[in-house]
Amino acid sequence: MKYLLVLAVVLVAFYLWRNNRAAQARDEAERATPPPRPAPPPGPDAIVTCRHCGLHLPSTDAVRGALGYYCGQEHRRLAEG
Known part of the structure; x- marks a missing residue:
């Protein structure tokens, strides 16, 4: 037992x-x-050219017009009338 x-x-x-x-x-x-990976940083902005003066600038800073991108409202108004 x-x-x-x-x-x-x-x-x-x-x-x-x-x-x-x-x-x-x-x-x-x-x-x-492993801990989750942080989100990758956003990619670079596309570079566009002002249709009035030819200035190159990021698309986020550009003003969109009917004919394309412009560096400001004044150049959009002068180019498009």
């Missing part, structure tokens, strides 16, 4: 040890995953 009790204690100890190691492995795997 003593041997059955010792065997039961050893089996329970082995079961608990194995489950503890599996939980540690899951925790390590979760910590090992």
